[in-house]
Amino acid sequence: MTVFHLADEGEAADLAAFLSRLLHYDRGAAVRLQAAGTALAVFGRPPSFEVLAVRAVRLAKPYEKGLEVTLDVTVSAGEFLETVDEKAGTALVPGAVTGPPWAGVLPPRGDWRSEPGLPAPDALRSLVAAVVAEFRSRTQELPAELRTRAELDRIGADIWSRTVGDTRLPVRAVHAAQSLGFLRPGVPLGLLSSGAWLRLRTPYGSIAVRRAGLGALDVSVR
Template identity: 50%
Template sequence: MTVQTRLALADQREGADLAAFLGRLLRFDRAAAVRLQAVPGPGGAGDADVDVDGGGVLAVFGRLPLGGAAVLAVRTVRLAGPVAAADLTVSAGQLLEAVDEAGAALTPPAPVTGPSWAGLLPPRSGWQPLGRPPVDRVVGEVLAAVEEFKRRTAEVPDHHRTRQAVDAIADEIWSRPLAAAEGLPLRAAHAAHAIGFLRPGTPLAAHRAGPWLRLDAPAGSVALRAAAAPGAGLGLSPLR
């Protein structure tokens, strides 16, 4: 994929969903970068200089800036027509501007120097199933935890309500196991909810590969490493 390569999307909905995903990322970090990986469809080639028959997918990886135990959000976009394998990191804001929803197309902007997280992505294979948690139960747990976070932070006296104190409360809450899916922390479900992946009636699936954990939904996936760093909570709020 070159900077000027125009990618045809499978339909207008793909463009709208990608734009919504990028918009949510930018609410959390106006300077967000995303890593793009174009994967040819069946019968395609891995050579970035070779056009292939059939469509493919574009995987868009973004990082929710939630402290040391950051969560990666992944949105896959179905492509139409030939696509060559490619891998680059770009500005999320510039990518959003490049989405042509009406024309169901996308022209990736110029690459940027990738942030450190972009060099450590979850594996593509080796995932073992952990279960299929009901989305209603997952959302219920997340909303209850959000209310607890708000209540407990409000109870902290103003002169003690430092970022460190707020993050400590958040980390204690979001590090708890998710009752609806054994092996996953609440942090994964909260991230999926914050990025808009948890929708009523949609099927979910949890997986693990080594230290990596993943929660899948039709709208996208979130992934994180199992070992959480102290103070790594979801205490940050989206930019207004």
């Protein structure tokens, strides 16, 4: 079985935390793993946010197959989490699963350019707190007979589809970044674009989303 030797215990703990958060939103979550050299990318899609989450993991050494071979496989997030040994700083690759549709469509690897207008990190965290409070307030004010899934979804779509500052980034992407542990105090943030994709980048992971109205333009299918 393929073994990942992670850079340190902290890297293993962050990977485990990321997988746990994905499983919180979807107990049957799958993740796509791509590894080459000393870098591992873990892709997941928490259904509540309709975004693609990417956790970059540093490896202490190239995974067992060697520098010249890449690994690309979709696995169960729960099974992968069970293999993470934080003390040893290792993780095993479980058996492959039939991937969900999103696993076949990933953001491009290159040609990313910086986008202006992203508010400061503190302002983004305040924004998330404000919109979460608004969602709770608006749903709690609904009469019992109107508190249907359709109405809750309508309110959610209204709130989470708003854009952030002067950017085209939807609020749901920032909410996802905070909920998955990417949006932390004192860390630098960046907003990038490539074709139809926008990516909110942090040192702990990225949130990628395709811009509305562009369909499948510039999508990388791998």
